[in-house]
Amino acid sequence: MNHPVLSRLPRAAATSLALAALLPGVAAASTYTVDDDRLDCPNAGFTSIQAAVQQAxxxxxxxxxxxxxxxxxxxxxxxxxxxxxxxxxxxxxxxxxxxxxxxxxxxxxxxxxxxxxxxxxxxxxxxxxxxxxxxxxxxxxxxxxxxxxxxxxxxxxxxxxxxxxxxxxxxxxxxxxxxxxxxxxxxxxxxxxxxxxxxxxxxxxxxxxxxxxxxxxxxxxxxxxxxxxxxxxxxxxxxxxxxxxxxxxxxxxxxxxxxxxxxxxxxxxxxxxxxxxxxxxxxxxxxxxxxxxxxxxxxxxxxxxxxxxxxxxxxxxxxxxxxxxxxxxxxxxxxxxxxxxxxxxxxxxxxxxxxxxxxxxxxxPGTLGLENWWGCNTGPIVGAPSSATCQGISGDDTTPAASIERGTTRTSQxxxxxxxAGPVPGVTADALPTASIDEPLGGGTIVAGVDAAPVVVAADDFGVKSVALSVDGGTPVVDGKAPYDAFSYTPGFDQLGDTVTFTAVVTDASNQTRTVTSTVRVVPPAGYVPLSVDPGSYAAGPVTLGAATTTTVTATNSGENPVTLAPPAVTGSGFAIRPTGTTCADGLVLAPDETCTVALVFAPTAAGDATGGLTLAYTAKGGGGPATTALTGTGVAPTPTPIPTPDPPAPSPTPAAPAPAPTPVPVVSQDAPITVAFAAPSLRTRMTKAGSARFRVLCPASATGICRGTVTLRGILRGTTASTVGSASFALRPGRAATIVVPLVGAARSKIRRTGRLTVAARVRARDGGRPLTGTAVLVVRR
CATH class of the missing domain: 2.160.20 (Pectate Lyase C-like)
Structure with missing residues (x-):
């Protein structure tokens, strides 16, 4: 499994840069840090002690x-x-x-x-x-x-x-x-x-x-x-x-x-x-x-x-x-x-x-044991210089009285x-650095496909030399400048449901370290659907008893991981799965963007409204509920055949009145626009392995006939001028939608693979038997 790599953002991209630049190296507690070369304390605001003294x-x-x-x-x-x-x-x-x-x-x-x-x-x-x-x-x-x-x-x-x-x-x-x-x-x-x-x-x-x-x-x-x-x-x-x-x-x-x-x-x-x-x-x-x-x-x-x-x-x-x-x-x-x-x-x-x-x-002090040691067991030499072993002290004054008072002689050093009680010079106390991982907090979650933006909070009584952050034991990324938020880690969709452990090692100016960890779980983004079905609802309409109508539901792996299907299941009176045309099956594994179909038939056995549903259960990283299509239909009893009756005798012909002059009937122009929706749950879609863009086109129910038209994609490949990067035709019945696959030109495919994305304008031109229909949308095609 290829997990993403933790990286370090450029300092200019760190969100706290502006704040840090306001008072560099000056802590809120009126402490000013000095480092001559900023190697031991990279966040020091001064390289000269005198400069810090003047500032303080x-x-x-x-x-x-x-x-x-x-x-x-x-x-x-x-x-x-x-x-x-x-x-x-x-x-x-x-x-x-x-x-x-x-x-x-x-x-x-x-x-x-x-x-x-x-x-x-x-x-x-x-x-x-x-x-x-x-x-x-x-x-x-x-x-x-x-x-x-x-x-x-x-x-x-x-x-x-x-x-x-x-x-x-x-x-x-x-x-x-x-x-x-x-x-x-x-x-x-x-x-x-x-x-x-x-x-x-x-x-x-x-x-x-x-x-x-x-x-x-x-x-x-x-x-x-x-x-x-x-x-x-x-x-x-x-x-x-x-x-x-x-x-x-x-x-x-x-x-x-x-x-x-x-x-x-x-x-x-x-x-x-x-x-x-x-x-x-x-x-x-x-x-x-x-x-x-x-x-x-x-x-x-x-x-x-x-x-x-x-x-x-x-x-x-x-x-x-x-x-x-x-x-x-x-x-x-x-x-x-x-x-x-x-x-x-x-x-x-x-x-x-x-x-x-x-x-x-x-x-x-007048206390034996606290007397001075003069170098020998006999005590100091009074009134004379020191000898090779004993120290001398000043003698009596002229009264005579001792000029130096001393107590009992200490007899051993x-x-x-x-x-x-310790070395001289004394050792300077140096506490271990403090550290915590504030983002993401332990026990929380991070979102697949979204930068977790890790933040480490570190401090030391002298200075923090570096903060090294690693994920799941991988290669650590080192940041030496506060605030320690210049890290980037985006979990992949293949990590959905997994736990990820961030480990921060904070090193102070004396190379003392403190290690802290934060373990989180990877969850899907809001609206993430591993498996989607089209259509999401199907209205069979009125069907005469003894007759049947059919439709096809397409299931698409709209997520980022393989999906394993359970057997398709249908409920509702008169609804059933037709083996012919059904490719979704128990144990079938769909790779991202792959599809399968379920052929449905509605053959009512009783008059009246019928409701039901198609359920496609599945297993996939990131979980998700089953994909469903709501089903409705109405059973209609057949109309009885009427008994023929004799025709009455024909009346005598009478002369026909002259026909009135024809009255013109006005023609009302209707605007029934095509609407464009995307296959992904956001304004992004993914380029298929074959190098195509996929999205849905809907023919409005108000259309008077089959919508036939072309989808054209235009995007900027070089400079500032847009050009056509792909097109495809379609034909849809009123009220129906379908996923349109638009092959992309080679230059567009290359740019997406090189830069990771391409923004295009999607334009639909169609007619429903005579009227012009249009629709536009902006689409981001990603790698």
Whole structure:
């Protein structure tokens, strides 16, 4: 059995194209999708993250599919949000957004090559809105509080290996989260001269330009969670609540802004022993508050002077009770691993040239098991640099009192995976795609000969890469562009009554798949009749008892599949089937367009009206009731022969009166038009195997004699001029109809076989013994 093949419509033919074109790649839930090459997320509306950021509204989400993004932007600049002259950013974000990357191992963000060799501008300026791979800043008059300009960045790698950047990610006068990401590597200085000109190169910074007066002032929060910071120059993470240009007095003064920085379940890794670049893992400066926990700080080691390389460096950090919540400490560092640093931790004054006085820092939660691991079972070395195995910490102040508070010494290193409870960078959650087949719905029907127009609805939290649709396990057809309605499947009539299963496999940007199915049944179109009879009714009229009249009923396979007949059956008094002339028989199989006949006789046995019917039952794909012809007739008793009586004597002849002059009788012209009906139940007929068109012609009952005439078909074979494509003659009695077979010329047959159809004008010219009769119709002859 040759079933039809599923195909893909041209995108221009998809019914939803106009709707899709209105807002390409923009979902209704304020989510904007970015894909650098549109291979992973073909429906992405943007290939640049910066373009999507500019299009988005506050609190929207920008989904970033796998790819390398070379970004370029100008920093915002104003009195309250300055940027160094000539500085540039890779990305500039000035509104609260969520940037959701597909994963740190899939999405890489770098500054565009054209921005090189430096992003910093005309001079180093760390506490401004420019010079970074990504800057999250306020607009000149924008909001400042943490919940008004809060940006989440996750599932990305931020790096600048060939262009100098002052920071990988900078939160300037703003708040946010960096989660499940990797920051670094950044371009490092090759020598001391280059290092002096380009002194920064932090992985993540939170900096400020404004001034606060009390605990009622604005609050900012930045959290680094499950993120790897590595390959930096100056340091890994800087939380800085000072302000001003590099070298100014205000860079060592507290601004009064309530600023909090948290590092949770993250890893900060320096370059290891280095003779050129001093590095700091995490630094809290100028009244900054926060927390470092369940993290690894390692490899920050400047061999000429260990004091310049510290795992966690505090320079006038807020180490006492939190002024906003005095019941807790403003800064705590606990349950971390310190290894390979010049000093593991140091609590220094604002200028970082001495141990801070009278402000001990809490490097303990006071709970055994949550203490920091300093690399050895004996605990940290107090007041001295780190050794090969044990980390050093700052010593006592001059009172003397401990500058770093620590609890019971942890005597064995906690397993790293237990400490951080998972990999770093963290894995970006990626749900399976969702899918459904909306057309045709499972349990429903599709119509033979009519395109089922399948529609698949698919969605994913990052992006749908493709939708593959197959029918009954056949070759799938793939559509990569939403809406997924560019499929075409027309079931054949040989599938009538069969079930068809559509299977859709939806693949997301991470090659995860979801499979859904829809099973439907193939039904015939409305009005589909596998077997038709002609005539559909027969009136025998009055027949004298003892006499008979006959007629022939023609049965035609008017469907698309073979029909197997049951024995013809007739009912009604006086009606019977005459074997002679009957070719329809039990078990006879009629191919499409083939016919058989039933010869009927009406021989009434009693006077009066008689009714009955001819029934031709059959079996065929698509079912259908039996074909019937209604029968009527009237039995008439014979007229008695009258008894002859003698003729009376002839009267005497009288002279005849003169005949009156003849009066003219008017002749009334009647218009009895021929009507044209088609063999198929629609304005279509099928070309026979012999290359002919078939349709019915009816001679009206009002005709005064036999209708004799010609059927002519005209159609356009080339250009715009119609020509005769076939003709046939006929002769019909009044009230009778017959199927006329019109042979088509070779050019018409070729066009139908080549294009599948030909529209013709059918014209009938006839006479019924003298009067002209006409009729016209438009007919589609199909292959």
């Amino acid at each position: 509204s506050p609190h929207d989400t920008v989904v970033i599919c796998a790819g390398l993004y070379l970004e370029s932007s100008f920093p915002a600049s104003g009195a309250n949000s300055p940027s160094q002259t000539g500085s540039r950013n890779g990305l500039t974000i000035t509104k609260p957004l969520t940037l959701l990357g597909a994963g740190a191992d899939k999405v890489t963000i770098r500054p565009a090559a054209a921005l090189g060799p430096t992003l910093a501008g005309s001079a180093p300026y760390l506490r401004d809105g420019g010079g970074n791979v990504i800057t999250v800043s306020r607009q000149a008059g924008g909001s400042s509080d943490f919940d008004e300009n809060f940006t989440t960045i996750s599932g990305v790698t931020v790096e600048s290996p060939t262009i100098y950047a002052e920071a990988g990610i900078a939160f300037f006068n703003t708040s946010g989260v960096v989660r499940n990401s990797r920051v670094g590597p950044l371009l490092r200085a090759a020598d001391a001269t280059e290092l002096a000109a380009r002194p920064h190169g932090w992985g993540i910074v939170q900096t400020n330009h404004l001034v606060g007066a009390s605990e009622g002032t604005i609050r900012r929060e930045v959290t680094v969670e499950r993120t790897l910071v590595t390959g930096y120059q100056a340091g890994g993470i800087l939380f800085d609540d000072a302000r001003g240009t590099d070298g100014s007095a205000t860079t060592t003064q507290r601004s009064g802004i309530r600023a909090y920085g948290r590092v949770v379940q993250s890893t900060v890794t320096g370059s290891g022993p280095d003779t050129l670049i001093p590095q700091t893992g995490i630094r809290y400066h100028a009244g900054h508050r926060g927390e470092v926990t369940k993290s690894v700080i390692t490899g920050n080691s400047y061999t000429p002077d260990a004091r310049q390389s510290v795992g966690v460096l505090l320079t006038d950090a807020e180490t006492g009770p939190d002024p906003s919540n005095p019941a807790v400490r403003a800064l705590t560092v606990y349950d971390n691993v310190f290894t390979g640093n010049g000093y593991g931790a140091f609590n220094a004054n604002a200028t970082n040239d001495a141990v801070r006085q009278g402000a001990p820092a809490a490097f303990t 906690q397993v790293l995976t237990a400490l951080q």
